[in-house]
Amino acid sequence: MVEDFGLHRRRRVLFGTAVDRYERGRPGYPAKVYALLESVCGLGPDVEVLEIGPGPGQVTGPLLDRGARVTAVELSEPMARRLRERYRPAPLAVLLGAFEAVVLPERSFDVVVAAASFHWVPPELGMAKVAAVLRPGGWAALWWSIYTDSEREDPLAEPLRVALRRHAPHLLAAASAGAHPGQAGRHHGLEVDDRLAAFALVGAFEPAQHHLIRWSGRHTAEEVRLLFGTFSPFLALEPGVLDAVLAELGAYVQAQPGGVVERPYLTAVYLARRLGG
Ligand SMILES: C[S@@+](CC[C@H](N)C(=O)[O-])C[C@H]1O[C@@H](n2cnc3c(N)ncnc32)[C@H](O)[C@@H]1O
Numbered sequence: 385m386v387e388d389f390g391l392h393r394r395r396r397v398l399f400g401t402a403v404d405r406y407e408r409g410r411p412g413y414p415a416k417v418y419a420l421l422e423s424v425c426g427l428g429p430d431v432e433v434l435e436i437g438p439g440p441g442q443v444t445g446p447l448l449d450r451g452a453r454v455t456a457v458e459l460s461e462p463m464a465r466r467l468r469e470r471y472r473p474a475p476l477a478v479l480l481g482a483f484e485a486v487v488l489p490e491r492s493f494d495v496v497v498a499a500a501s502f503h504w505v506p507p508e509l510g511m512a513k514v515a516a517v518l519r520p521g522g523w524a525a526l527w528w529s530i531y532t533d534s535e536r537e538d539p540l541a542e543p544l545r546v547a548l549r550r551h552a553p554h555l556l557a558a559a560s561a562g563a564h565p566g567q568a569g570r571h572h573g574l575e576v577d578d579r580l581a582a583f584a585l586v587g588a589f590e591p592a593q594h595h596l597i598r599w600s601g602r603h604t605a606e607e608v609r610l611l612f613g614t615f616s617p618f619l620a621l622e623p624g625v626l627d628a629v630l631a632e633l634g635a636y637v638q639a640q641p642g643g644v645v646e647r648p649y650l651t652a653v654y655l656a657r658r659l660g661g
Pocket of ligand 1: 396397400436438440441442443459460481482483498499501504505
């Protein structure tokens with residue numbers, strides 16, 4: 385599933401360089417995700433949730449809004465700081481560190497969530513630790529949004545290819561394949577068999593569920609610049625190159641009717657119940 389965790393290790397620290405952009409640029413997740421968390425995983429008042437890789441809180445806010453008590457483990461110090469500032473004085477504990485390394489109480493959480501973050505955790509450690517911290521009968525919920533959909537027309541697909549061909553051709557192959565922009569191969573969220581197998585492999589979960597949610601996002605030029613400036617392959621570009629790509633995408637959107645584009649998105653959700661309880 386992950387061939388080169390060394391690259392992941394170098395890339396996963398980059399989010400701390402883009403806290404503002406991340407907070408303003410990532411669109412959050414469709415309501416159906418939270419409906420699944422409530423109806424399947426029992427999310428609600430006083431439920432103890434562990435959140436892995438919360439960033440500036442795209443998911444933390446909706447969890448707190450539903451009355452959950454959240455412990456969030458965040459690798460990046462600037463992200464962790466923003467999260468604390470943003471949600472104080474909510475029932476939120478923010479732990480700084482890598483999920484695989486921080487000490488957490490075993491069998492303590494009702495739900496463990498990881499949105500767009502579990503691929504940043506070494507696979508050989510991550511799933512076993514999720515199982516260890518969950519109460520018997522608790523739920524793991526991992527999900528990813530994919531900011532394009534190969535089955536629907538994406539008005540930014542061609543402008544993106546043009547901009548990458550000009551400024552960052554090494555990111556082009558993945559963009560053409562309709563994967564997460566700049567990522568080699570399929571998006572982690574769409575590796576359905578591997579994801580389901582990872583739950584089965586630790587021997588601590590009932591068979592996992594997979595849900596694919598189709599939705600779309602409408603963005604102004606500024607929103608497109610912010611969003612693309614949060615993707616890790618883009619964060620790894622030289623600042624001048626990143627600015628050039630973002631400027632070109634922004635100019636394309638600006639020239640569209642109303643200065644907006646509507647893009648097809650997917651959110652792939654994986655839910656599994658901890659055995660026992
Ligand atoms: C793509 S962002 C997702 C943020 C948020 N969950 C969301 O859905 O918008 C990934 C976040 O995970 C954090 N992260 C990466 N590796 C981590 C790890 N091993 N343990 C905890 N956090 C990690 C990054 O610092 C970043 O804030």
